[in-house]
């Protein structure tokens with residue numbers, strides 16, 4: 408055998424560099440399903456099923472084209488271990504692999520892989536980002552995004568942005584009307600076919616203790632399905648995407664979001680085709696720009712940052728947060744309606760939209776002072792789109808401010824009033840977002856003020872925190888004392904103590920390796 412091309416579960420694109428010069432007479436593809444990949448963090452069953460089903464479909468597609476695919480179905484061990492075994496058996500002259508999406512995996516495979524190849528799926532390379540970062544005191548999405556708009560000539564009129572502005576946030580990000588979203592066209596579903604059902608059986612058998620449900624599994628597992636999902640979004644949800652991109656609504660897990668992150672991250676979709684479909688769609692400019700910013704801006708930006716800052720980035724803890732992750736993150740069993748909703752849908756679908764991740768689960772963890780590694784491992788475990796290059800910067804940088812401001816110019820700190828403004832959750836909650844102390848005080852609001860007090864010295868150095876800190880000065884000393892006492896109770900137990908939440912159980916991790 409001449410070349411063994413290692414295809415990882417998030418590299419399912421036939422035009423990847425792994426197939427350059429591939430000669431079916433002397434080269435082979437190698438793919439494997441190793442249980443370690445679902446156990447180093449206890450991966451949601453839907454995440455594992457999605458990856459493995461998409462891999463098996465991809466394998467079958469390559470074999471139908473006449474390629475030799477050496478494929479190990481789900482078995483105990485690590486990817487590197489399984490690869491070593493097959494290298495010994497097939498003795499290839501060289502082993503190649505497209506750059507993995509995870510620093511850990513790249514390190515683990517390095518002894519066996521002779522060459523890591525550029526991942527052409529992305530619109531910018533780690534070197535492009537390094538050049539962008541060189542000599543800049545601060546990294547900010549906005550400058551990178553404008554460079555990308557100019558470079559790819561997307562939403563541009565000559566050298567100027569279409570519509571005369573680079574962003575239309577003022578037209579976007581509204582709450583839903585009081586009556587709610589009304590009857591929404593449900594996103595396209597892809598019920599499990601025979602291949603997916605076989606994977607489900609394997610996962611239930613070999614990873615029975617992993618979190619999450621498979622009952623609602625309907626994610627795209629092939630390129631054709633991913634393209635249908637993209638078209639469904641562009642036709643039905645894009646026009647209102649921008650306006651309601653930050654809104655939340657009880658028992659409406661998807662609203663106007665695209666649900667394409669997992670297809671993009673597995674490389675079933677190419678970002679170029681997504682950008683083209685959205686740029687040309689008959690939708691308002693504000694919606695198209697709001698969406699394009701996510702793909703051409705944020706998605707590329709966080710990847711650049713990941714490879715620029717790893718491995719140290721995963722260890723950052725600028726706010727010295729040390730608390731355990733509350734146990735209810737694994738069950739959704741909490742009286743806080745917003746968290747119950749966001750975690751509930753996460754366990755059901757492996758999905759929550761951006762604001763639920765940032766301003767509900769992420770915000771609560773930051774205000775509580777959860778150790779960044781613990782919350783990072785939770786996000787990596789529970790979302791179907793989770794791959795470390797995109798998950799880690801969003802958690803460590805954007806949601807926890809654990810990088811001290813490398814990624815975001817200020818912590819996304821807010822009280823329960825933000826959630827009240829952007830959702831209908833508080834109306835159905837036993838807490839009151841306007842109260843910071845007392846039995847009905849919203850834990851977000853109590854912890855928000857306490858967070859500002861606890862970190863006042865650090866936050867004074869963050870220019871964009873001025874206004875929030877000015878409000879802190881208005882609190883009387885006795886109010887501050889009462890807030891600090893109530894917050895200390897919440898921090899000790901992980902949640903407001905009620906008859907149903909015994910303190911020790913509330914913060915004990917459910918999974919021993921988290």
Ligand code: FAD
Pocket residue numbers: 663664665666667668669671672698701702705706707709759760761762764765769786787790792793794797798799801802805806
């Ligand atoms: P939409 O809301 O429809 O957005 C469109 C697309 O833009 C997404 O599919 C995604 O590809 C891209 N995008 C949007 N925001 C971001 C962002 N901040 N960073 C990178 N890409 C973005 N995204 C992941 O793909 N995997 C993760 O593991 C992940 N973890 C996150 C953890 C936290 C704490 C936060 C705050 C965000 C995280 N995100 C992650 C980003 C974002 O929340 C998801 O991409 C989005 O919710 C996926 O749903 P969607 O496809 O319906 O996205």
Ligand code: SF4
Pocket residue numbers: 743744745746822823824826827832833836837838839840849850851852
């Ligand atoms: Fe969440 Fe507080 Fe609103 Fe309850 S009152 S839903 S805990 S923000």
